[in-house]
Amino acid sequence: MSQAATASVLAAARFGFAARPGELRQIAADPRDWVLRQLKQPLRPLDAALPASSEMVAATLTVLRDKRDPADRKEFAQRVRGVYLAEVEARVRAAASSDAPLLERLTHFWSNHFTVSGLRPVVRGFTAAFEREAIRPHVTGRFADLLLAVEHHPAMLLYLDNALSIGPDSMAGRLRGKGLNENLGREILELHTLGVDGGYTQDDVVALARILTGWSVARLNDRNPGVFKFYERAHEPGAKTLLGRRYVEAGEQEGIAALRDLAAHPATAQHIAQKLARHFIADAPPGDAIQRIASVFRDSDGDLARVTEAVVREDAAWRTPFAKIRAPGDLVIAACRATGFTPPGPMLANSLRVLDQQPFFAPQPTGWPDEAASWVSPEAVLRRAQWCEVFSRRMPEPPDPGALVEATLGELAPAETLEAVRAAPSRRVGVALLLASAEFQRR
Amino acid sequence: MMRRRDLLALMAGGAGTFTLAGLPGAVFAAAPTEQRLVVVLLRGALDGLAAVPPLGDKRYIEKRGAIALKPPGESGGAIALDGFFALHPALAPLEPYYRNGELLIVHAAGNGYHTRSHFDAQDLMESGLSAKGHASDGWLNRALGLMRAGDTRLGLAVGAAVPLILRGKVAVASWEPQNIAAASPDFLATLRTLYRNDKLFGPALEAGLKAQDFSAGVLGDDAMQVKGGYGPGSFRPLAEAAGKLLGAADGPRIAALDMGGWDTHVNQGAETGRLAQNLTGLADGLDALAKAMGPAWRKTALVAVTEFGRTVAVNGNNGTDHGTASVLLVLGGAVKGGRMFGDWPGLDRLEEDRDLRVATDARGVMKGILRDHLGLDAAALAASVFPDTAAIVPAAGLTRT
Numbered sequence: 001m002s003q004a005a006t007a008s009v010l011a012a013a014r015f016g017f018a019a020r021p022g023e024l025r026q027i028a029a030d031p032r033d034w035v036l037r038q039l040k041q042p043l044r045p046l047d048a049a050l051p052a053s054s055e056m057v058a059a060t061l062t063v064l065r066d067k068r069d070p071a072d073r074k075e076f077a078q079r080v081r082g083v084y085l086a087e088v089e090a091r092v093r094a095a096a097s098s099d100a101p102l103l104e105r106l107t108h109f110w111s112n113h114f115t116v117s118g119l120r121p122v123v124r125g126f127t128a129a130f131e132r133e134a135i136r137p138h139v140t141g142r143f144a145d146l147l148l149a150v151e152h153h154p155a156m157l158l159y160l161d162n163a164l165s166i167g168p169d170s171m172a173g174r175l176r177g178k179g180l181n182e183n184l185g186r187e188i189l190e191l192h193t194l195g196v197d198g199g200y201t202q203d204d205v206v207a208l209a210r211i212l213t214g215w216s217v218a219r220l221n222d223r224n225p226g227v228f229k230f231y232e233r234a235h236e237p238g239a240k241t242l243l244g245r246r247y248v249e250a251g252e253q254e255g256i257a258a259l260r261d262l263a264a265h266p267a268t269a270q271h272i273a274q275k276l277a278r279h280f281i282a283d284a285p286p287g288d289a290i291q292r293i294a295s296v297f298r299d300s301d302g303d304l305a306r307v308t309e310a311v312v313r314e315d316a317a318w319r320t321p322f323a324k325i326r327a328p329g330d331l332v333i334a335a336c337r338a339t340g341f342t343p344p345g346p347m348l349a350n351s352l353r354v355l356d357q358q359p360f361f362a363p364q365p366t367g368w369p370d371e372a373a374s375w376v377s378p379e380a381v382l383r384r385a386q387w388c389e390v391f392s393r394r395m396p397e398p399p400d401p402g403a404l405v406e407a408t409l410g411e412l413a414p415a416e417t418l419e420a421v422r423a424a425p426s427r428r429v430g431v432a433l434l435l436a437s438a439e440f441q442r443r
Numbered sequence: 444m445m446r447r448r449d450l451l452a453l454m455a456g457g458a459g460t461f462t463l464a465g466l467p468g469a470v471f472a473a474a475p476t477e478q479r480l481v482v483v484l485l486r487g488a489l490d491g492l493a494a495v496p497p498l499g500d501k502r503y504i505e506k507r508g509a510i511a512l513k514p515p516g517e518s519g520g521a522i523a524l525d526g527f528f529a530l531h532p533a534l535a536p537l538e539p540y541y542r543n544g545e546l547l548i549v550h551a552a553g554n555g556y557h558t559r560s561h562f563d564a565q566d567l568m569e570s571g572l573s574a575k576g577h578a579s580d581g582w583l584n585r586a587l588g589l590m591r592a593g594d595t596r597l598g599l600a601v602g603a604a605v606p607l608i609l610r611g612k613v614a615v616a617s618w619e620p621q622n623i624a625a626a627s628p629d630f631l632a633t634l635r636t637l638y639r640n641d642k643l644f645g646p647a648l649e650a651g652l653k654a655q656d657f658s659a660g661v662l663g664d665d666a667m668q669v670k671g672g673y674g675p676g677s678f679r680p681l682a683e684a685a686g687k688l689l690g691a692a693d694g695p696r697i698a699a700l701d702m703g704g705w706d707t708h709v710n711q712g713a714e715t716g717r718l719a720q721n722l723t724g725l726a727d728g729l730d731a732l733a734k735a736m737g738p739a740w741r742k743t744a745l746v747a748v749t750e751f752g753r754t755v756a757v758n759g760n761n762g763t764d765h766g767t768a769s770v771l772l773v774l775g776g777a778v779k780g781g782r783m784f785g786d787w788p789g790l791d792r793l794e795e796d797r798d799l800r801v802a803t804d805a806r807g808v809m810k811g812i813l814r815d816h817l818g819l820d821a822a823a824l825a826a827s828v829f830p831d832t833a834a835i836v837p838a839a840g841l842t843r844t
Contacts, residue, residue: 165759
């Protein structure tokens with residue numbers, strides 16, 4: 001089989017989600033260029049009327065303050081559920097229909113890197129808005145800007161408790177005897193920037209937590225409730241030392257300076273390069289590839305378009321088709337993209353819950369895992385098979401399965417898969433077999 | 444709709460290609476042991492000082508401040524255990540187990556590492572290694588390896604994904620309530636053929652089909668549909684189903700399950716509140732698991748373990764931050780319980796002036812249980828299950844043998 005044909009399938013599946021009908025032919029001219037060109041495209045906002053996080057944050061704060069009646073709470077929970085389903089559908093539709101699927105994949109990647117999860121009920125109304133507002137605009141921008149947008153966002157400040165953290169010697173701290181919460185400070189160092197082996201200590205965790213005191217959310221009595229607000233009264237006064245560097249008292253600017261320094265730290269470059277390589281190359285990516293990506297990160301001052309380009313330029317990313325297992329969320333989008341059928345929000349959300357990757361409900365701040373061992377178990381494989389059949393049963397007009405194999409797997413389809421799909425008793429079963437095939441389950 | 448057991452019968456009776464190659468009719472037949480071992484992973488760091496408060500420690504009230512529990516006898520007070528330690532009132536469903544000698548509590552337990560990262564700590568707790576490396580298998584899987592069960596899947600992961608503790612060379616089954624229509628027999632039959640040369644999907648699908656047929660048989664089709672959901676109440680249905688599966692004569696012998704919600708940085712609460720609700724969920728679940736196991740409970744040891752403890756002092760938000768030592772619960776009809784185990788390091792001198800120090804290495808407890816309860820060789824345990832732990836003596840006399 002030709003190299004270009006292999007590269008086309010890989011380009012569509014690995015860097016996007018899956019080829020749409022006819023797309024493989026467009027990609028075949030120059031697969032690598034097809035991927036790289038996407039980095040220059042603007043990322044379109046989602047095509048749906050969705051509420052801003054500030055609206056949903058304010059609504060949540062109102063319910064927490066005023067609505068003691070269970071009926072009111074239930075009504076609000078239903079509203080949150082409605083917003084969530086609309087968000088999930090818009091997100092999947094965007095990825096399934098995009099001409100720049102790499103940008104959608106990057107949005108999901110960074111959203112997972114900076115996990116905010118509805119397992120903390122207080123943030124449930126605006127986890128998806130967080131992705132739209134803080135992640136999406138920055139995936140080909142500077143890492144530092146992405147980091148600043150994320151750590152300023154009410155969803156992150158509430159999810160990791162910083163909204164309530166108060167400097168012990170601040171005015172509010174002395175008045176109320178409340179104090180520091182180190183949750184966000186720790187996860188910024190461990191998960192968002194340096195990585196757990198990035199060389200920080202418990203003192204650095206506390207220092208960053210102190211620096212970030214006052215970073216919170218405007219309350220209901222504020223002119224603009226539900227947006228980021230720096231509360232001077234809660235900010236720990238005085239100079240702080242983080243990773244050997246002294247930050248003089250500068251209110252909110254202290255945190256901005258500290259985050260910029262963390263973004264520029266060599267350990268951050270290493271940590272991000274390692275995660276990108278694992279996502280786009282293999283579960284255990286080659287060390288030299290990681291080093292090259294990290295050096296582009298450092299040399300470009302964290303320019304994510306250039307960092308992503310470095311990943312795409314790694315030969316290792318093109319060597320082995322189907323090296324990665326499709327995570328359930330990827331599988332669902334790939335199925336929608338390949339077949340042209342995107343189910344409505346409730347079915348999508350239910351699918352993803354059954355497949356154990358409900359969007360914006362990651363179990364922990366680390367986000368969803370990115371290696372085969374976490375996704376391939378007896379139960380999970382059976383679920384995937386069941387889901388593929390259910391999905392194909394719900395399609396209004398199933399496409400010709402043989403043509404679908406050609407359009408998605410091209411020359412990489414094993415003869416046996418092609419035969420089984422062609423021999424299927426119905427179009428629906430044929431489509432289900434393609435989706436469940438070991439090749440379509442990978443990218 | 445055709446039941447999966449019918450499907451297997453159909454396959455076995457039909458074309459020769461679809462017989463259950465090399466496996467006995469029942470999934471878990473011919474187990475080499477009747478003993479059961481369950482590990483419950485409490486993810487997020489359980490506050491051991493809240494679950495089992497050392498009311499007798501003279502620094503307790505001062506150090507815990509707003510989240511100190513009231514003494515037994517007062518309204519909402521803790522439940523007295525041995526005069527020094529008490530049980531959080533939300534753990535009341537576990538009190539009878541303590542009184543009956545089926546609950547052993549190891550306080551100030553650590554897992555042999557020092558990190559305040561949840562994720563590193565959970566990896567180490569599950570891999571059984573003392574230092575970070577690339578952990579690809581878990582200690583419970585390596586213990587299964589010593590049990591020489593052949594093709595029989597003795598191990599069961601409750602949940603769709605197999606947690607690291609059960610990952611490794613020995614194949615295990617997994618189970619989770621399903622909320623999706625069963626696939627049709629023909630479709631699955633074709634898929635089995637297509638997957639047969641795939642190293643990942645082939646064995647997984649085979650095992651998934653067999654395990655699900657088994658669990659449908661044990662639990663009945665209704666129980667297969669238990670609602671998952673989130674929150675403290677979501678543990679009980681999983682624990683109860685695990686209990687039924689483990690209780691079956693031809694069922695699994697070793698199981699691991701998860702419960703989250705322990706990372707109480709904010710508004711942890713004392714006798715009521717966020718942590719209390721989670722403790723209720725845990726206690727209800729463990730109680731349901733024990734009852735669901737039936738007579739097999741007599742042969743069971745269950746260990747509930749967390750990645751580390753929490754700060755002794757309350758943080759700025761009436762919560763607690765990441766700490767060091769926590770508490771380990773050992774429960775079961777085969778456990779010599781009704782007592783506390785291990786030394787108490789006291790609240791006078793703290794780890795880095797903030798955390799409870801470790802007095803007992805949990806790996807010694809695990810090794811003691813694996814040796815005495817499952818009959819595994821101590822030298823092999825120190826060599827392969829918990830590598831480089833020859834210096835950690837297996838704790839003796841934890842179970843009735």
